[in-house]
Amino acid sequence: xxxxxxRKLTAFYGDFQALYGIDTTMDAGETIAIIxxxxxxxxxxxxxxxxxxxxxADSVLLDGRPIGSRAAADIVKLGVALVPEGRxxxxxxxxEENLLIGGYGRKMPGPWxxxxxxxxxxxxxxxxxxxxxxxxGGQQQMAAIGRALMSNPRVLLCDEISLGLAPIVxxxxxxxxxxxxxxxxxxxLVEQDIVQAMKAADRVYCFQEGRLSLSGRPQDLTxxxxxxxxxxx
Amino acid sequence: xxGWLDALIQGVLLGGLYALFATGLSLMFGxxxxxxxxxxxxxxxxxxxxxxxxxxxxxDPFVAVLAxxxxxxxxxxxxxxxxxxxxxxxxxLPPLLVTFGLSIIIQNGLLQIFSADSQRLRSxxxxxxxxxxxxxxAVGVVPLLTLLSSIAVIVFLNLVFYHTxxxxxxxxxxDDLEVGQLMGIDVGRIFAIAMGLAFxxxxxxxxxxxxxxxxxxxxxPARLLYAFEAVIIGGLGSFWGTLAGGIVLGLAQxxxxxxxxxxxxxxxxxxxxxxxxxxPRGLFPRALD
Numbered sequence: 001x002x003x004x005x006x007r008k009l010t011a012f013y014g015d016f017q018a019l020y021g022i023d024t025t026m027d028a029g030e031t032i033a034i035i036x037x038x039x040x041x042x043x044x045x046x047x048x049x050x051x052x053x054x055x056x057a058d059s060v061l062l063d064g065r066p067i068g069s070r071a072a073a074d075i076v077k078l079g080v081a082l083v084p085e086g087r088x089x090x091x092x093x094x095x096e097e098n099l100l101i102g103g104y105g106r107k108m109p110g111p112w113x114x115x116x117x118x119x120x121x122x123x124x125x126x127x128x129x130x131x132x133x134x135x136x137g138g139q140q141q142m143a144a145i146g147r148a149l150m151s152n153p154r155v156l157l158c159d160e161i162s163l164g165l166a167p168i169v170x171x172x173x174x175x176x177x178x179x180x181x182x183x184x185x186x187x188x189l190v191e192q193d194i195v196q197a198m199k200a201a202d203r204v205y206c207f208q209e210g211r212l213s214l215s216g217r218p219q220d221l222t223x224x225x226x227x228x229x230x231x232x233x
Numbered sequence: 234x235x236g237w238l239d240a241l242i243q244g245v246l247l248g249g250l251y252a253l254f255a256t257g258l259s260l261m262f263g264x265x266x267x268x269x270x271x272x273x274x275x276x277x278x279x280x281x282x283x284x285x286x287x288x289x290x291x292x293d294p295f296v297a298v299l300a301x302x303x304x305x306x307x308x309x310x311x312x313x314x315x316x317x318x319x320x321x322x323x324x325x326l327p328p329l330l331v332t333f334g335l336s337i338i339i340q341n342g343l344l345q346i347f348s349a350d351s352q353r354l355r356s357x358x359x360x361x362x363x364x365x366x367x368x369x370x371a372v373g374v375v376p377l378l379t380l381l382s383s384i385a386v387i388v389f390l391n392l393v394f395y396h397t398x399x400x401x402x403x404x405x406x407x408d409d410l411e412v413g414q415l416m417g418i419d420v421g422r423i424f425a426i427a428m429g430l431a432f433x434x435x436x437x438x439x440x441x442x443x444x445x446x447x448x449x450x451x452x453x454p455a456r457l458l459y460a461f462e463a464v465i466i467g468g469l470g471s472f473w474g475t476l477a478g479g480i481v482l483g484l485a486q487x488x489x490x491x492x493x494x495x496x497x498x499x500x501x502x503x504x505x506x507x508x509x510x511x512x513p514r515g516l517f518p519r520a521l522d
Contacts, residue, residue, distance in 0.1 A: 052411060072414035082415050090408040092519070093401060101405050104398065105417035151417065 003028045003186050004049070004080070004155050005061040009068075011041070011048045018044040018053075020210045026155070031177075031187040033201035033218075035194050037230060040207035042190040043085055046157045049188075050082045051075040062155070077107040081153035085160045085190075087144040089132035095143050096128040102150030110152030111183050117146040120176055138169035142176070149180065156180060157188045162196055174200055194226065208232055235369050240491040242372060244484035248463075249380030250445065252479030253438035254456050255463035256386055257431040259475040262464065264403045264427040265313075265321060267328050271335040273457030275432070278339050279305055279439035280448050284352055294354040298440045302433055309432030314425040321424075336453065343450035354443035379441040383479070386434055387472045393430070394472075403427060462505040468515025477516055481508065 002025040011019040019041045026032050034042045047053045049060055051072035060068035062078055070078075081102075089098050099117055118125040121142040127135060132143060141161055148156060158177075162170040170193075177200065181187060191197035198204060198218040206214040206229040214221065214229030254276060261267045269275075282305060287297035320327040362374040394400035402423050406413040414420055442448055442456070459482060467478030482501050489500025508516065 050415060052414070071419075072411075073417050073419050076415055076417040084412060084415065088409055088412045090405045090412070092404045092408050097401050097404075100398070101401050101416050101418075104402060104405075105419075147416075 001064050002026055002061075003030075003063060004188075005064075006045075006049070007059055007061065009045070009048055009059045010055060011044045011053045013044075013053075018210055019048065022207075022212055024205055024212075024215075026186055026188065028154070028186055029181070029184050030202050031181060031189065031200055033189045033191055033197035033204045034207060035191055035197050035204060035226075035230065036207035036213075038192075039209075041210040042207055043159055044210075045207070046082055046159050046188065046190060049075075049157060050080055073105070076151050076153075077105060079108045079152070079154040080157065081148040081151045081155070082157045083141075083144050083148045083159060083161060085163070087140045089140055089143055089147070091131065091133050093132070094129050095124055095132060095135065098132060098143055098147050099124070099150055102147035103152075106151050108152040108154070110154075112149040112152050114150070117149055120149075120179060121146055138165050138172065141165060141169075141173055145173070145176065145180075153185060155186045155188065157190075159190045160192060161189070162191065162193050170196065194230070206230060236491060237488075238368075239370050240487045241484065242366075242370060243376070244487035245480050246372060246376035246380050246483070247487060248476075248480030248483030249376070249383040250438070250441055250479070251459050251463045251482050252383040252476040253379065253386065253434065253441060254460040255467070255475045255479055256383065256390070256472060257434040257438065258457075258460045259464045259467075259469075259472060260390065260427060260431045260434065263470050264407050265317075265424045266407070267317060267321065268325075268332070270329060270332040270457065271339060271453075272332075272435075272460055273453030273455065274336045274339040274343075275435050275453075276439050276442060276456050277448055277450060277453045278343065279432070279436045280354070280443040281343060281347060281352070281450075283354060283436070283440055283443060287354065294356050294440055294444060298436060301436050305432040305436045306429040309435075310425045310429040313428035314421060317428070318421045318424055336457075340450050340453060347450060349449055349451070351447035351449045352443070353447050354440065356444060360444060375441065375444050379445070382437055382441065383476060386437060387476055390430075390434075390472050399423075399426065459501070462501070465515055466505060466508045468518035470519035471517045474515060474517030481516070 004026040006022050006024045009019055009022040022045060034045060036042050044053060048055060051070055055068045057066035057069040062080060067075055067078060099114055123139055124142055124146060127139060132140060161173055189197055189200060201218060204216060204218055205212060208229060214225060258269060258272050261269050282301050283294055283297050286300050287294050320331045359374055363371040365371045394403060402418050405416060406418055406420055406423050410420060463478035463482050464475055466481050467474030481504055485504030486497045486501040490497035
């Protein structure tokens with residue numbers, strides 16, 4: 001059984017329809033990349049999974065259980081965590097408090113603890129008492145990932161974690177992602193950077209204007225196919 | 234000279250009362266960005282609650298307030314959960330309208346039940362007791378307790394906010410409602426707890442309001458105004474700032490009254506305007522907002 005599945009997933013912002021029936025599946029331990037142009041609905045897709053945008057119950061299934069209509073505060077307790085676009089750390093909390101609040105109301109047993117997150121990102125331990133706006137972009141991204149890990153997610157959703165970061169920092173973050181995957185965590189990556197996404201992912205879904213335009217294994221897809229699925233023709 | 238020194242001391246003590254009025258308001262605004270126009274009326278409501286408990290159970294107000302705490306916590310929790318949570322959103326108008334309506338309902342409800350007669354909390358000798366500081370200056374025990382209570386309340390709230398998981402959840406929710414939910418925070422419940430806590434502070438304010446002066450169902454809005462001014466003078470989001478705001482207001486009033494008794498209220502408002510003109514964000518605004 002897939003760990004996460006979406007069935008005919010739609011999403012609306014008022015009258016505006018952002019997603020038109022997205023079908024995806026994801027197996028345990030798998031890494032999925034979602035690629036697509038700006039406004040293709042990638043972030044909305046993640047928001048719909050974590051309950052920030054709600055739909056019919058059976059449009060999102062976790063271990064076969066319908067969760068599409070549940071509140072965001074419940075879904076994180078079921079084991080799905082989001083690293084939001086732009087990191088969105090809590091500015092009035094210190095780095096350590098941001099990590100601790102990630103474990104607020106934690107229900108899932110699992111490998112992650114404050115100590116484990118600090119050993120994954122040692123720089124966060126050095127900066128544990130800093131206010132988050134004082135961190136560099138890369139450090140902020142690490143704190144945002146650490147905060148999501150503190151809920152011991154089985155599925156980790158990452159929205160644009162390389163955006164605005166230097167290549168060397170991106171390499172660090174993706175190296176950390178390998179360690180996270182090694183714990184058996186399934187990962188969904190939403191990326192603008194297609195090369196990065198293709199390197200890290202087991203499978204790729206391409207979105208175009210709220211619809212799936214392509215899916216498959218990175219090695220099976222040609223540049224031309226991706227180009228067409230990305231931009232439309 | 235003694236008169237001026239006395240005015241300063243009394244001003245600081247009066248500031249303690251205004252800080253108590255304001256701290257509940259500061260808490261509500263700080264956590265749920267709620268501007269509560271019924272705040273003054275809720276203080277009066279709590280004062281009547283203490284009055285009734287003290288009368289029915291034959292208790293001293295200082296003991297009756299302990300019995301009032303759990304009752305008013307539940308009232309605040311329920312009010313937030315059932316009513317006020319539904320008004321919060323991107324639009325600022327609904328909570329203003331609803332709390333304005335609440336203010337009218339509370340005033341008229343209290344008038345129905347208790348009539349417009351002035352009431353007072355009676356606690357015997359302590360009401361008039363004072364401590365002589367020498368040099369012809371004395372401080373009243375109740376005003377002194379008021380200031381000490383306001384400091385104790387602020388120390389307690391700072392402990393809760395900065396050293397407990399609940400306080401982390403308060404601050405996180407206040408920073409970013411949406412991401413707060415992603416952390417598993419039940420925002421509706423967190424807001425209700427914050428309102429319950431605010432009601433505890435309101436009850437403490439009500440105790441000293443009723444001990445220091447007469448109250449009747451219509452005096453709420455003026456307390457709201459002082460509370461607002463103290464919060465704004467101190468700067469949004471800082472409890473110590475709110476205490477400072479209350480003291481600035483109290484000092485301005487007693488110094489004004491020292492110059493001419495008619496100037497007491499006016500000089501408080503003038504101090505507020507001066508602070509607003511010179512430091513629009515207040516004396517101690519939270520660094521991030």
